[in-house]
Amino acid sequence: MPTRYYLSLPDGRLARGDEPSLSFSANGGEAFAAQLQDALRTDALFERWRALQDEPDEVDMSLGVVDPAATVEGQQDDLHIDLVATTSLPGTIVRHRMRLLAGSHWQLRDVTRA
Template identity: 65%
Template sequence: MPTRYYISLPDTARARGSDPRFAFAAVGAEGFAEELQAALRSPALFERWRKLQAEPDEVDPALGATDPNATVHGAQRDLHVDLVVTTSIAGAVLKQRLRLLAGSHWELRDVTAA
């Protein structure tokens, strides 16, 4: 069952993960939405991260969950970006992907059934 997550990137200049190999490269709402959507639909970001772990084979495979039907819509609001994510991926996995992409520079505003 899909869930809708309302996420804010309050300072898009700081919305970058600590490792540039995984961090957002986008500068606008559409770019952030596209990058997050790709990270949810494809295992590519997770696999790049997993391979760099000390024991890649011991990483919980559930963290690699994907949702080919995930959608992310972005809107620029003054100096911040609002993202609306609709996905069947568990919240813990979504948060892990957001930490890779944006570090701690994002806020979960609301969660509803889709």
């Protein structure tokens, strides 16, 4: 069953993860939404992250699950960006992808059934 995650990036300029090759490169609400949507729909971000691990073959592959039907909408108000992700992925996966993309510069505001 799909879930809707309401995410906030208080300052889009700071919404970058610790590893530049994994983090958001977006500017603007729609671009942030597109990058998160890709991270939820495909395993590309997961595979890049896994390749950086000391023992890539020992990484829990359940972290790489994807939802090809995931959608993300983004709106920007000055530097503040709101994202609404609708996906069947569990919250642990959404949070893991957001930490890779935005580091600690994001907030989960609400979760509802889609």
